[in-house]
Amino acid sequence: MLDTLRQITEELSRATSLEDALAIVVHRVKEYLAVDVCSVYLIDASGSSCILMATDGLDPKAVGRIQFGQREGLVGLVLESGQPLSITNAQQHPHFRYFPEYGEEAYHAFLGVPIIHYRQVLGVLAVRQTNDRTFTGAEEAFLLTIAAELAGLAHAATVSASGLSDQMTTHAATVLTGIKAAPGAGIGVAVIPSPAAELESMPDRSADDPEAEEAVFRQAVVAVQLELRASGERMAARVPTEAHAMFQVYAALLDDEEMFADTIKRIRAGNWAPGALRATIAEHARVFEKMDDPYLRARAEDIRGLGRRVLLRLQSRNAPPRQYPKRCVLVGEEISVARIADVPIEQLAGIVCTRGSPFSHAAILARTLRIPAVMDIGSVAFAQLDDRELLVDGYQGRVFVEPSPAVREEFQRLIKDEGELAKELEALRDLPAETPDGARVLLQANAGLLSDLVPALDAGAEGIGLYRTEFSFMVRDAFPNEDDQYQVYADVLAAFAPRPVTMRSLDVGGDKALPYFPVAEDNALLGWRGVRLTLDNPGIFLTQLRAMLRANAKHGNLQLLLPMISACQEVDDARELMERAYSELVQGGHAARQPPVGAMIEVPSAIYQIADLAKRVDFFSIGTNDLTQYLLAVDRNNARVAGRYDNLHPAVLRAVDHAVREARECGKTLSVCGEMAGEPACAVLLMAMGVDALSMASPSLPRVKRALRTFTRRQAQDLLAEALRAEDAAEVHRLLNDAFEQAALSSLITPRQSRA
Numbered sequence: 001m002l003d004t005l006r007q008i009t010e011e012l013s014r015a016t017s018l019e020d021a022l023a024i025v026v027h028r029v030k031e032y033l034a035v036d037v038c039s040v041y042l043i044d045a046s047g048s049s050c051i052l053m054a055t056d057g058l059d060p061k062a063v064g065r066i067q068f069g070q071r072e073g074l075v076g077l078v079l080e081s082g083q084p085l086s087i088t089n090a091q092q093h094p095h096f097r098y099f100p101e102y103g104e105e106a107y108h109a110f111l112g113v114p115i116i117h118y119r120q121v122l123g124v125l126a127v128r129q130t131n132d133r134t135f136t137g138a139e140e141a142f143l144l145t146i147a148a149e150l151a152g153l154a155h156a157a158t159v160s161a162s163g164l165s166d167q168m169t170t171h172a173a174t175v176l177t178g179i180k181a182a183p184g185a186g187i188g189v190a191v192i193p194s195p196a197a198e199l200e201s202m203p204d205r206s207a208d209d210p211e212a213e214e215a216v217f218r219q220a221v222v223a224v225q226l227e228l229r230a231s232g233e234r235m236a237a238r239v240p241t242e243a244h245a246m247f248q249v250y251a252a253l254l255d256d257e258e259m260f261a262d263t264i265k266r267i268r269a270g271n272w273a274p275g276a277l278r279a280t281i282a283e284h285a286r287v288f289e290k291m292d293d294p295y296l297r298a299r300a301e302d303i304r305g306l307g308r309r310v311l312l313r314l315q316s317r318n319a320p321p322r323q324y325p326k327r328c329v330l331v332g333e334e335i336s337v338a339r340i341a342d343v344p345i346e347q348l349a350g351i352v353c354t355r356g357s358p359f360s361h362a363a364i365l366a367r368t369l370r371i372p373a374v375m376d377i378g379s380v381a382f383a384q385l386d387d388r389e390l391l392v393d394g395y396q397g398r399v400f401v402e403p404s405p406a407v408r409e410e411f412q413r414l415i416k417d418e419g420e421l422a423k424e425l426e427a428l429r430d431l432p433a434e435t436p437d438g439a440r441v442l443l444q445a446n447a448g449l450l451s452d453l454v455p456a457l458d459a460g461a462e463g464i465g466l467y468r469t470e471f472s473f474m475v476r477d478a479f480p481n482e483d484d485q486y487q488v489y490a491d492v493l494a495a496f497a498p499r500p501v502t503m504r505s506l507d508v509g510g511d512k513a514l515p516y517f518p519v520a521e522d523n524a525l526l527g528w529r530g531v532r533l534t535l536d537n538p539g540i541f542l543t544q545l546r547a548m549l550r551a552n553a554k555h556g557n558l559q560l561l562l563p564m565i566s567a568c569q570e571v572d573d574a575r576e577l578m579e580r581a582y583s584e585l586v587q588g589g590h591a592a593r594q595p596p597v598g599a600m601i602e603v604p605s606a607i608y609q610i611a612d613l614a615k616r617v618d619f620f621s622i623g624t625n626d627l628t629q630y631l632l633a634v635d636r637n638n639a640r641v642a643g644r645y646d647n648l649h650p651a652v653l654r655a656v657d658h659a660v661r662e663a664r665e666c667g668k669t670l671s672v673c674g675e676m677a678g679e680p681a682c683a684v685l686l687m688a689m690g691v692d693a694l695s696m697a698s699p700s701l702p703r704v705k706r707a708l709r710t711f712t713r714r715q716a717q718d719l720l721a722e723a724l725r726a727e728d729a730a731e732v733h734r735l736l737n738d739a740f741e742q743a744a745l746s747s748l749i750t751p752r753q754s755r756a
């Protein structure tokens, strides 16, 4: 049985559509269990009945026609109970029902199992036999295993009505769920930009006219060079320095005489251009792959990517450059920064990746460009999406395929409401975040790219509460040197002076990988990340510290924040390195200034060491993203457990409350810089706890300010007391939703919260 299961799983992994997958299942199950019929039923838009989607044994015309409501027929019983049902002689069962009009015989034996995804019954997998038969436990287990495989695939393409308004559910569209990576909603036609170009499988073939072949190849290289240069320039206009740097890497590889001279040699020897290119790229990539240095090893993929681009040009020799639909949604396994830059910004309605995380380059850029993006929607849907209309819901991490008019309307209304609310909130720009009874909270912005600074200034941020320095490391092809870093930090500090800028030392590892410093770990989130990695690589840390201290010389508005602190010794070691960087700089005649140093509270152990840490640091900042992840043991980037990741879980609230109290007792200032700070309802609770500052993505600033200027500290403290007593997150969500509704502030709560 195990072999059969393995084979079926393998076949399913190659399926290119849900139809394909279902056909494989019904055929293989019927064959293996030697039954007369095997069928799959999936729930419809209403969620209360299921429709025959695939069968081996019944008339194919029955597909889409046979339907069972809950408790209707044996299939309906399985649907309702969510339990397997095995019957030797079904005809004696009161729920027996069959369809002779579709070639079904009055069968005897029945075995049906539910298809369940994350506790939701999505359908039924059933087999039937015309004679009496008692299915064994092993056969039932086999069917359950196949149903579990099918559940993930079905989920990606099944009509999902969860979380939609009544109006929408009646006309629900196919919904794919993933991880929200950039907020907003956009509608456009799906474009899968990855070329059909399979460089690795290009055969050798003799060219009729080597000279003409060489000319075509040279033209293709020039065209790709121009394309890259144009993309780089377009990017530079929008996203300064960091993203632009990536194009220089590619262009430099294209200038590599040797690589292309080798291709031309092969063409002159008689091979056609695609074959010659394949051989050259493979040879060069292999050389890099063998290198010990991880940075150089990673260059192999750059070379292959470049090869694919040139091949694409060769394949579309005379084809005009790609035309994108007026409103287009880029869909791919992972979308590169270069791909995004290819599309004129006014035509880009959204980005959807079948893999990836909110920390991928595509996600970072999408947020910067304010393009809605959803990651990790799963791969089965991928091939089906090309050229279809998609609605990208970046608020909740969903993608609607060919949305119905009702869904479109709902989202158009949402987009309009958002626009109106934004205008209304603009009036608050220069007002302080102060409650009606005089409690004041500093509102600051989170930033990571230089291009985040203007929106932060526009939104009236009172400083940068978290500057994620790793972002400018992530969009490069190598570690930036001290001068490169100095330039970026000096720009950021100058843009905000005299307001404070809290810069975090490099926080990579875990879910934030540097392409040129790969760290492979079984359990990366508990591994070599944040300050652990920089302390173990003092060269990297010292370079960054030197750049920061130099940049701080002019305005003195820098605050240094240490990520992933879990022990006092880490702060001592980091401080020692800072002292060293400072004295080296002074001895070398550089202007430099030491900043106040703070620790992030994002590892649970830090919460219980605040008094000890307070002897070593000047301030604290709570990173609720990681703190929630580690307290609840829920991977913040895993779509499977995304429903369990909740900042309003009472355990998270109690931990944060404890940290705030401890920090106050020690007389240290404390801010919150995780996503939680940017949710208006959470912000009200954090204000009630007594935090000094909240730092968030700039678009959240006006909403949070509005909420803080509405609730008095007293009201907020009452809400907090109740929230801290709650038994689960749902209770806290209800409490806050009610409070916001009563204050006529429901529109400030994001769609996710309003439905939670």
Ligand code: PEP
Residues within 6 Å of the ligand: 466, 468, 507, 602, 622, 623, 624, 625, 626, 627, 673, 674, 675
């Ligand atoms: C956090 O963990 O809350 C945080 C702000 O850091 P990051 O999201 O960058 O890990």
Ligand code: MG
Residues within 6 Å of the ligand: 563, 602, 623, 625, 626
């Ligand atoms: Mg963190």
